[in-house]
Amino acid sequence: MGNNKFMHYAFELAWILPSVAVPVAILVAITLTAFAVGIRVPDVAGRVDPKALSRTPPFDQPGVKELAPGRYEVAMIAQVFAFTPGEIRVKAGSEVTFEMTSRDVIHGVKISNSPVNVMVVPGQISRVTAKFDKPGEYLILCHEYCGSGHHVMAGRLIVE
Amino acid sequence: MATIAAGRYAREREESDVFLTENRITGANLIVAFVALAIGGLFGVFQALEYNQINLYTSIKPVLPGQYYQGLSLHGVLNVLVFTTYFIIGWLTFVGTRAFDRPLASRNLGWATFGVMTVGLVLAAIPLLMNNATVLFTFYPPMKADAIYYIGLTLVVVGSWLLEVNLVLTYRQWKAANPGARTPLPAFMALVTMTMWTLCTVGIAAEMLVLIIPWSLGLVGGTDPVLARTLFWFTGHPIVYFWLLPAYISWYTMVPRQGGGKLFSDPMARVSFILFLILSIPIGMHHQYTDPGVSQIWKLVHAVFTVGVFFPSLLTFFNVVASLENAGRARGGKGFLVWIFSLPWGNPAFATQVLAMILFAFGGAGGLINASYNLNLVVHNTSWISGHFHLTVGTAVTLSFMGITYWLVPLLAKRELFSRWMALAQAWTWFVGMAIFSHFMHYLGLLGMPRRTQIGAAPYLNAEWRMWLPFVAVGAVIMFVSAILYYANMVLTITAGKRMAEEPEVEWAQAVSGPNDGPAWLDRFTPWLVIAVVLIVINYAPTLVQLISTTTLNIPGVRSW
Ligand code: HEM
Ligand SMILES: [Cu+2]
Numbered sequence: 051m052g053n054n055k056f057m058h059y060a061f062e063l064a065w066i067l068p069s070v071a072v073p074v075a076i077l078v079a080i081t082l083t084a085f086a087v088g089i090r091v092p093d094v095a096g097r098v099d100p101k102a103l104s105r106t107p108p109f110d111q112p113g114v115k116e117l118a119p120g121r122y123e124v125a126m127i128a129q130v131f132a133f134t135p136g137e138i139r140v141k142a143g144s145e146v147t148f149e150m151t152s153r154d155v156i157h158g159v160k161i162s163n164s165p166v167n168v169m170v171v172p173g174q175i176s177r178v179t180a181k182f183d184k185p186g187e188y189l190i191l192c193h194e195y196c197g198s199g200h201h202v203m204a205g206r207l208i209v210e
Numbered sequence: 211m212a213t214i215a216a217g218r219y220a221r222e223r224e225e226s227d228v229f230l231t232e233n234r235i236t237g238a239n240l241i242v243a244f245v246a247l248a249i250g251g252l253f254g255v256f257q258a259l260e261y262n263q264i265n266l267y268t269s270i271k272p273v274l275p276g277q278y279y280q281g282l283s284l285h286g287v288l289n290v291l292v293f294t295t296y297f298i299i300g301w302l303t304f305v306g307t308r309a310f311d312r313p314l315a316s317r318n319l320g321w322a323t324f325g326v327m328t329v330g331l332v333l334a335a336i337p338l339l340m341n342n343a344t345v346l347f348t349f350y351p352p353m354k355a356d357a358i359y360y361i362g363l364t365l366v367v368v369g370s371w372l373l374e375v376n377l378v379l380t381y382r383q384w385k386a387a388n389p390g391a392r393t394p395l396p397a398f399m400a401l402v403t404m405t406m407w408t409l410c411t412v413g414i415a416a417e418m419l420v421l422i423i424p425w426s427l428g429l430v431g432g433t434d435p436v437l438a439r440t441l442f443w444f445t446g447h448p449i450v451y452f453w454l455l456p457a458y459i460s461w462y463t464m465v466p467r468q469g470g471g472k473l474f475s476d477p478m479a480r481v482s483f484i485l486f487l488i489l490s491i492p493i494g495m496h497h498q499y500t501d502p503g504v505s506q507i508w509k510l511v512h513a514v515f516t517v518g519v520f521f522p523s524l525l526t527f528f529n530v531v532a533s534l535e536n537a538g539r540a541r542g543g544k545g546f547l548v549w550i551f552s553l554p555w556g557n558p559a560f561a562t563q564v565l566a567m568i569l570f571a572f573g574g575a576g577g578l579i580n581a582s583y584n585l586n587l588v589v590h591n592t593s594w595i596s597g598h599f600h601l602t603v604g605t606a607v608t609l610s611f612m613g614i615t616y617w618l619v620p621l622l623a624k625r626e627l628f629s630r631w632m633a634l635a636q637a638w639t640w641f642v643g644m645a646i647f648s649h650f651m652h653y654l655g656l657l658g659m660p661r662r663t664q665i666g667a668a669p670y671l672n673a674e675w676r677m678w679l680p681f682v683a684v685g686a687v688i689m690f691v692s693a694i695l696y697y698a699n700m701v702l703t704i705t706a707g708k709r710m711a712e713e714p715e716v717e718w719a720q721a722v723s724g725p726n727d728g729p730a731w732l733d734r735f736t737p738w739l740v741i742a743v744v745l746i747v748i749n750y751a752p753t754l755v756q757l758i759s760t761t762t763l764n765i766p767g768v769r770s771w
């Protein structure tokens with residue numbers, strides 16, 4: 051029995067050690083990509099009154115603004131069941147910062163083949179930045195259920 | 211060799227008489243659970259067909275005015291709120307009382323649990339069926355449903371708390387009668403599960419009582435969607451452990467015996483449950499990686515703790531697999547892996563649950579990707595996520611619960627299972643159908659297909675998605691066949707199964723390393739509960755304070771369906 055017990059503990063230990071090591075390795079990988087490579091998730095970007103969007107910059111003028119060559123800012127409003135602007139044009143290789151909010155319920159924005167994936171919530175500003183290198187048409191779609199027309203809510207981003 | 215449960219079950223008195231009321235309570239809960247799953251599951255098939263532009267909703271327009279999204283609301287609410295909660299309340303009532311080998315401290319409270327939940331269920335069902343609560347099972351404000359939808363769901367949760375009270379009282383009585391004895395493992399696990407649930411539902415209770423219900427009644431003019439989401443996910447992540455732990459109870463304390471072996475380690479099982487109690491809750495913000503209004507730092511902290519839960523999950527994996535190996539070898543199995551073939555694959559309860567475990571291993575691996583902070587950006591709100599949780603709650607939990615009913619329903623009904631072959635066919639068809647369904651849902655998610663979306667009617671449905679969508683429907687239809695086999699077998703068991711003279715014994719597994727091989731502090735509750743609360747405060751207080759101190763509570767409700 052004594053020897054048996056020992057084997058039992060050795061067996062347990064042989065599993066416990068990797069059970070600790072594997073999560074630790076994953077953690078290191080996540081933290082490295084978050085900080086070293088700079089892939090970030092959205093942060094706190096401030097509140098906004100959805101009833102006062104027409105008076106609140108930048109949402110008083112939704113659209114695409116070229117801040118400098120290769121740098122754009124897009125002010126975008128989501129509401130059932132469309133995005134304003136519905137079409138965005140930028141030059142290839144540029145960095146685009148999106149400032150988004152919703153006029154009514156929660157929407158989501160996912161831009162195909164890009165890291166842009168964010169919730170768009172009334173009362174909150176969602177700010178995300180992404181670089182678009184490859185020319186082509188990217189699909190912008192609403193990926194949070196927002197009502198009976200949710201599946202038609204989409205836009206386009208054209209990289210020229 | 212230690213016995214798992216301190217009580218002795220072979221006794222002179224008639225067990226079925228002692229537990230008659232408990233049996234009835236469990237049976238009542240199981241009936242509601244499986245009726246809910248039948249209706250909820252049906253809409254799953256509708257959804258998969260709609261993806262392929264076969265729209266069955268138009269044919270039932272008079273009863274389902276809200277069409278796809280009303281169906282999806284029913285699918286979510288009935289499957290993961292009603293089916294799971296009712297099954298678990300019934301199951302833990304059974305496990306707790308049988309493992310303590312004594313009746314509920316209060317049988318009236320046992321019926322009150324069922325009563326309060328059912329009043330809530332009926333209240334919530336009315337607006338759901340009338341298309342006045344087509345807000346999906348997550349009911350994110352400012353979409354606004356009828357107030358009675360929220361009140362009903364709240365009552366379901368409040369009702370479930372009564373079982374925690376009852377189990378704690380039963381535990382006290384047992385302790386007084388058995389001074390110095392170790393809590394039987396199944397009862398320990400039932401207590402940990404219900405305690406974790408009671409603690410974590412504080413989030414949804416606050417969301418409902420403070421934010422949503424007053425607002426839906428028109429008492430306050432506005433709400434705060436991100437604050438509501440934060441409170442929702444405070445409960446919404448641990449709820450998955452509320453679903454899983456009851457399946458683990460079966461995997462740890464019964465499946466080894468059903469397989470002909472012993473549980474590998476009782477102390478390690480306790481350690482993993484304690485860790486689930488401590489770590490399940492302070493990680494809920496991993497559902498909010500893409501939310502505005504929540505700081506990156508706290509998202510990262512929750513990501514770190516989320517990976518921490520992988521530890522008790524791996525412990526469980528090891529312990530359960532080692533127990534199965536023990537069973538395989540006890541039955542003469544040899545080799546490194548060949549013992550698998552010696553397991554009793556012809557036993558429906560056993561085979562069903564082992565198949566559930568196998569798919570769960572894939573679900574666990576995918577879950578790591580979801581949890582991984584920045585990788586989450588690839589998959590968040592895509593059909594990858596639906597593919598993922600159909601492996602976890604849709605299979606590890608649902609298929610295990612079905613497996614449990616293959617012995618529990620005969621025990622409660624005192625009738626033999628109608629058909630072993632139907633049961634085995636059911637388990638394998640679910641396994642195969644789900645593997646196909648889930649694989650292609652994951653893949654379509656990587657191709658950018660969103661979830662919670664009526665894909666068949668979406669203008670952006672493209673040729674690439676179209677190529678793989680038929681496989682989703684194939685998987686769904688195979689699961690539909692599986693469901694028919696299940697329900698037919700159950701109805702036939704209750705109505706036409708061969709009568710049993712006596713209630714069969716509950717078959718608890720013994721442990722190779724028993725409860726007394728572990729230290730006594732493993733059998734405590736309070737210290738772990740204190741640690742859990744401290745971690746929750748650390749991980750949630752800063753975000754909640756930031757949200758509450760800046761809230762304007764000015765977002766009006768909208769009915770957009
Ligand atoms: C016949 C079996 C099933 C099929 C074919 C099926 C199919 C589906 C499909 C296609 C979706 C995605 C809908 C969308 O995102 O628009 C979905 C969502 C979902 N399913 Fe299932 N399902 C089945 C069984 C289950 C079971 C057994 C459970 C849990 C117990 C479950 C829980 C869920 C949940 C929680 C959602 C998400 C609802 C939401 O996003 O609000 N399903 N199901
Ligand atoms: Cu939308």
Ligand SMILES: [Cu+2]
Nearest residue numbers: 446447496497
């Ligand atoms: Cu989670």
